[in-house]
Amino acid sequence: MNKKPVIGIIGRPDIASDDDRVICVIEDMRQAIIKFGGIPTLILPTQDVEYASMKPMEVPLMTTSEKEAMYAMIEQCDGIVMPGGLAWYEYDEVVATYVREHQIPTLGICLGMQIMAKVTRDDRDIITDDTVRNESEIDHCQPGVSHVHSITIMKGTKLYDIIQMEQLDVNSRHRYHVLNSDHTVVSAVAKDGIIEAMEDPDHPFMIGVQWHPESICEDESSERLFRAFIEASKHHQKGVRDIKKPLIGMIGRPDETVDHNMIIGMWEDSRRAIIKKGGIPFVLLPNQDLVYESTRPRDVPALTDLEKDELKQIITIPNGLLIPGGYKWYEFDCQLYEYALERDLPVLGICTGMQMMARIDNQSDQDAFFPNIRNETETDHHQRDVKYVHDVILTEDSRLYQIVKESKISVNSRHNYHIPKVNHFRVAAISHDELIEGIEAINKQFVIGVQWHPETMLDYDQPANRLLEAFIKACEK
Numbered sequence: 001m002n003k004k005p006v007i008g009i010i011g012r013p014d015i016a017s018d019d020d021r022v023i024c025v026i027e028d029m030r031q032a033i034i035k036f037g038g039i040p041t042l043i044l045p046t047q048d049v050e051y052a053s054m055k056p057m058e059v060p061l062m063t064t065s066e067k068e069a070m071y072a073m074i075e076q077c078d079g080i081v082m083p084g085g086l087a088w089y090e091y092d093e094v095v096a097t098y099v100r101e102h103q104i105p106t107l108g109i110c111l112g113m114q115i116m117a118k119v120t121r122d123d124r125d126i127i128t129d130d131t132v133r134n135e136s137e138i139d140h141c142q143p144g145v146s147h148v149h150s151i152t153i154m155k156g157t158k159l160y161d162i163i164q165m166e167q168l169d170v171n172s173r174h175r176y177h178v179l180n181s182d183h184t185v186v187s188a189v190a191k192d193g194i195i196e197a198m199e200d201p202d203h204p205f206m207i208g209v210q211w212h213p214e215s216i217c218e219d220e221s222s223e224r225l226f227r228a229f230i231e232a233s234k235h236h237q238k239g240v241r242d243i244k245k246p247l248i249g250m251i252g253r254p255d256e257t258v259d260h261n262m263i264i265g266m267w268e269d270s271r272r273a274i275i276k277k278g279g280i281p282f283v284l285l286p287n288q289d290l291v292y293e294s295t296r297p298r299d300v301p302a303l304t305d306l307e308k309d310e311l312k313q314i315i316t317i318p319n320g321l322l323i324p325g326g327y328k329w330y331e332f333d334c335q336l337y338e339y340a341l342e343r344d345l346p347v348l349g350i351c352t353g354m355q356m357m358a359r360i361d362n363q364s365d366q367d368a369f370f371p372n373i374r375n376e377t378e379t380d381h382h383q384r385d386v387k388y389v390h391d392v393i394l395t396e397d398s399r400l401y402q403i404v405k406e407s408k409i410s411v412n413s414r415h416n417y418h419i420p421k422v423n424h425f426r427v428a429a430i431s432h433d434e435l436i437e438g439i440e441a442i443n444k445q446f447v448i449g450v451q452w453h454p455e456t457m458l459d460y461d462q463p464a465n466r467l468l469e470a471f472i473k474a475c476e477k
Contacts, residue, residue: 003313005233007038008077010095010112011265011283012085013051018253018384021052024255024265026080026090027291029083029109032214034289036226037308038233041317042252042265042283043073043080045091048275050268067094068225069280072243074098076282076317079233082112084174084212093119105205105232107225110174113208117198120183128179136192140172146216147467148172151196157187158199159207162228163221170211171195177210184208205232214242248279249318249340251333251353253326254292262293270324270350273455277468279475282318286332287311297330308335315339320346320446320475323353325414325453334360346446346474348467351415358419358439377433381413387460389413392437392452398428400438401446403470404463411437411452418451425449446474 009030011023023044033040045051046069049059062070070091074080080099082092088111096119099106108116114127138149147169153160160166168188178195188197188209200206205228213222250271252264266283274281285294287310290300303311311332315321321340323333333356340347349357383389389409394401401407418435429438429450441447448471454464 004037004039005078005230006076006314006317007033007040007079007230007233007238008043008074008082009033009081009083010038010092011044012083013040014257014263014265015052016257016263016265020255021050021263021268022263023051024263025083025256025285026214026215027262027264027293028212029081030224030285031260031262031289031291032217032226033081034287035217036223037230038079039200039287039314040285041077041314043070043077043095044266044271044281044283045089046070046073046275046280048272050272051089054269055438056087059089062090062094069245070094071098071101072245072247072280072465073282075238076247077104078236078238079107079229082108082115082208083214084112086111088115093202097314100200100203100206103204103236105229105236106203106207107205107229108208109214110210111176111211112177113198113210114178114208115206116200117178117181117184119182119370120200127176136194138172138190138192139193140177140190140194141175141341142171143173146171149190150345151188151190151211152319153188153197157185158205159187159197159209163224165221167470168221170403171216172211174210205229208470230309240256243280245278245280245283246319248273248274248320248322248470248472248475249284249315249336250322251284251336252285253324256293262291264292267324269453269456270322273458273468274322274472276458277465278403279320279472279474284288284314284318284336286330287314288332292330297328300330303331303335307332311335312339315345316343320348320471322471323347323349323356324352324455327352329356341444342449344445346471347444347448348446348471349449350453350455354439354451355417355419357447357449358422358425358436361422361425362419362437363423374467377435377438378432379413379433381435382416383412383417384414387412387457390431390433392431393430394429394438395427398426398438399440399446400428400467404466406463409463412457413452415451419421446471
């Protein structure tokens, strides 16, 4: 198998549909990495805080353990992208400092470039907010416009060697900019003097650009920049780091933000649950060049052999797999799960994740799941914000019972579908209205699916804590 470089994209906090708090990547960025030869993954922050609900100055300083967890994620990657966004946090600076010190190929975009500039010096005035319309002949914040202004690329720089153009038209959607660059080289400027690109001359590939090449991938300049970054990542020699906590692979979920940006990310409840219980979250992203949130699963092309090989490559990184809930699943979810089974990784499927596991177990059966309309049972199983909706009875010879240590527990519930049967799995839990609520593989160390959401119950429910603790412990082995 010809391995491609694994590219870690630093996640950005946002608010998705249904007011869900997420850490995510914009689809343009994920697709650009795929288009030009990389395997994207999402690097999540390692603090137990809800970033989208906090201002950066309100977040506590990172502990040594939290920084070490960030380093562990970074070291699984051959290259790092620091993307644009609305605000940065301490974890961004921790990443930028680490990749600079350890010579890891890095591409900074918009806000990502500004963070790179910040970590090269202690001067807080290196970033300023004076690109508003009245202070420049150029309006630098024009989202959705493909080409806003021209820039001049300096000859003799790495950026010029890559793009091979002195004049270039770029997009622009920023309100802040870099004032100066003491320890880096300015490699491009706009005609109003705004710094548009910078690079570290002592680093094999640490380049920042103020525009968004991922949004204009059809431009030859964007292709050259991404291909140079991917090529540099191919030649990066990874360090060897003693990881003290298990890496938990979490399958990314497509969604849409309140600003109507298409994203793939991870819900904060799931990320924080893994951190609370001693794991390091590591998000596995789909590797097809399409926008998932706007594509129905049946309309997604079948994975090619090459795409399957890439998924087989990425699943070798984590120590376990969490299949989170969601509104739908795709072939890449199924493929990652089957490769995890081949590796005998611990697997925990939640809600939709359990339904997907059962569907694969039932193979070609067309009735593997069906709508759970309210009138069909005595309980409304979709009550989003209710702590406890109904009870479930645990099968006493099940691993789930051994973990939870209770024969009956109360659970939350937020699903519209359920599974009517399993073939090779054991039914581990059932609701009072006889819906299957838990399943597990009989011949595996830890392959368990539950229909409820234990990740949202950790603050008040002991069985949920026991289940997540058992999963992390299995991953440690």
